[in-house]
Amino acid sequence: MDIVFSRLGDNEARFVLEGVSDGFANSFRRAMMSEVPTLAIEDVRIYDNTSVLFDEILASRLGLIPIRTDLSTYRLPSRCECGGAGCPRCYTVYTLSVEGPCMVYSGDLVPRDPAASPVHDRIPILRLFENQKLVLEARAVLGKGKEHSKWQPTIACGYKHYPVITIDDRCDGCGMCVDECPRGRLANGKGKARVIPERLELCLLCRLCEKACKRGGIGSEPAIRVDEERSRYIFNVEGDGSLPVREIIKEALLHLKESTRSLLESLDEIAGGTSDEESE
Amino acid sequence: MIPVRCFTCGKIISLAWEEYRERVEGGEDAGTVLTDLGLHRYCCRRMLLTHKELVKDLNPYQ
Amino acid sequence: MPGSYKCARCKHKVEIDVNVRCPYCGHRILFKERGAGIKDLKAR
Numbered sequence: 001m002d003i004v005f006s007r008l009g010d011n012e013a014r015f016v017l018e019g020v021s022d023g024f025a026n027s028f029r030r031a032m033m034s035e036v037p038t039l040a041i042e043d044v045r046i047y048d049n050t051s052v053l054f055d056e057i058l059a060s061r062l063g064l065i066p067i068r069t070d071l072s073t074y075r076l077p078s079r080c081e082c083g084g085a086g087c088p089r090c091y092t093v094y095t096l097s098v099e100g101p102c103m104v105y106s107g108d109l110v111p112r113d114p115a116a117s118p119v120h121d122r123i124p125i126l127r128l129f130e131n132q133k134l135v136l137e138a139r140a141v142l143g144k145g146k147e148h149s150k151w152q153p154t155i156a157c158g159y160k161h162y163p164v165i166t167i168d169d170r171c172d173g174c175g176m177c178v179d180e181c182p183r184g185r186l187a188n189g190k191g192k193a194r195v196i197p198e199r200l201e202l203c204l205l206c207r208l209c210e211k212a213c214k215r216g217g218i219g220s221e222p223a224i225r226v227d228e229e230r231s232r233y234i235f236n237v238e239g240d241g242s243l244p245v246r247e248i249i250k251e252a253l254l255h256l257k258e259s260t261r262s263l264l265e266s267l268d269e270i271a272g273g274t275s276d277e278e279s280e
Numbered sequence: 281m282i283p284v285r286c287f288t289c290g291k292i293i294s295l296a297w298e299e300y301r302e303r304v305e306g307g308e309d310a311g312t313v314l315t316d317l318g319l320h321r322y323c324c325r326r327m328l329l330t331h332k333e334l335v336k337d338l339n340p341y342q
Numbered sequence: 343m344p345g346s347y348k349c350a351r352c353k354h355k356v357e358i359d360v361n362v363r364c365p366y367c368g369h370r371i372l373f374k375e376r377g378a379g380i381k382d383l384k385a386r
Contacts, residue, residue, distance in 0.1 A: 046381045052338045053281065055381055063385030064284040066292065123294050126281055127335045138385070148386060155290040156321065240290065341350075 006201070013237045013245040016162065016201075025159055025233045031252035034146035037076055038153045038242040039067040039116055041094070042143065047135040051100075053126050061126070062138055063150045065106050066119040066240040069142070071251070073115065076142045092116045094138045100128025109138070116140065119241035153243045159235045161228030163203035165195050170223040176216045177209035177224050193224065201234055282331055288323035300328050347372040 002018040017025065044059040051058070077084040077091070084090070094109040107121030128134060145152035165185075173191040185199035186209060205226055213222035239245045282297040296317040303313045314325045347356045349364035350371040356364050363370050 041385045044383045044385050046383065048376075050376060052335050055383055059383040059385040061281070061284050120292060120295055122298075123284060123292060124282060124297065125284075129336075129339050149290060150385070152290060155286075238291075240292065 008246065010244045011239045011241055013235070013249065014201075015235050017159070017233045017235055019231055020233070021231065025235075027256060028252060029157060029159055029235075031255045032237060032248055033152055033154050033157050034144060035255040036153045036243065036248050036251040037069075037071065037142040037144050038151050039069045039074060039092070039140045039142055040148075040150040040242075041065065041067070041138045041140045043139040043141075045137045045139075047137070048133050049136070050132045051126050051128055051134055052132075058126060058134075058136075062109075063148075065109075065123055065125075066242045067116055067140055068119055069153075069242045070115055071243070071247070073113075074142050076144075091139050091141045094140065095136070096138070097135045098128060098133070100132040101130050103127050104134060153239055153248045154237055155240050156236065156238045159233045160205060161230065162232035162234055163200060163205055164227040164229050165200070165203070166225045166227070167193055167195070168223050168225075170218055171213075172216075172218070172223075174216045176212040180208045180212035182206065182208065281335055282333070283327060286321075286324040286327050289321060291319075291321070291324050293319065293324050293327045297328060297331070301333075346375045348375055349373075 001020055003015055004018075005013065005015040007014040017028075020028075041059075041062045044055075044062055046055050046058070049055055049058065053061075073089070074092070075089050077086070080087060080090040082090065093112045096104070096109050098104050098108055104125045104127070105121060106118040106123035106125060108125075109118060111117045126134070143151035145154075171192045173188055173193060175188050175193070177193055178186045178188055183199065183202040183204060185196055185203050186193050187196050188194075203226065205228060207226050209224050210222040210226060213224050214220070237245055237248065239248055243251075282294045284294045285291060286293045296314075296319060300310075300313055300317060304310050310329060311325075314328060319325050319328065347358055348354070349356055349367060349369050350373055351369040352364060352367040354364060354366045355375075356366075356372055358372070362372065364372065
């Protein structure tokens, strides 16, 4: 198994994962999206709201605001010592008290724990007009993306097979495929089309180039072929800022490790400790 | 009000709304403004492109 | 509690008994005022 990062920022990562199966790549993707906990506002107590938005819409908007999460400080309510009753380790509180006319931004939320502040300060929550008022208290808890997407640490998160493009001798350099490619990954070489190496990973595997080649009258088989390399994947992970992407990847892999370990343990229990020998 | 996130991918698109509106009202091309603001996927772009701000119209009826 | 309402035309506070009509201007469209209670919601 091999991993090569082509980009690893705080909010975005792109890497090539090699030597794994479809199943592993997909469970890795799913673990990143739905098994890594983040903070999000879950309970809202509204004292006064004379704005144009309904309380429910307002609460839903608050829930979608990403919050900086420190996984060493907070615990999932289901795994907390307090048993989910609510303690400083499993929730944090925000207060909001604004009078119009003004625009209410996510930065107006006053957090009890400054480390768990909203990622962005300029997310418009709602607009207040003359004589309108908003007073509320919100409580954020850790949760997982599989329960509600507000707890998903990732936004676009996906993978595709690594493209393999072969251009054979029948290519006459007509340039039809070059014009057709939506990602501009082809160029005209000496009487023959060629792949621009640094743009290869942008290939969508859409095969428009193959179709264009056939239309060029070269025969029933196109001279350019797009194939997928099995067991080699290009991953693209974008975070919403609540956790750095590096931590999302790490936590997802730890989750996979933990769940396979617990599966092995229960298998051991059933088989009476013989599972190791059976796998030999 | 502009939705906080893109319905499809979940990107925080509401951050870009105020600047987008100002620049488009100032006569700039909506497409280039969106690209400028870092909205590359078409799911996020349609969020701003097709949004109509209604809170001001609703206000007298509260 | 007979809910507190507000007339849509003259903005007077109105108490509804039998007739749904503003006693000050005769308008028939009334808005319900927000109660003083605290509301607990799930952000979903």
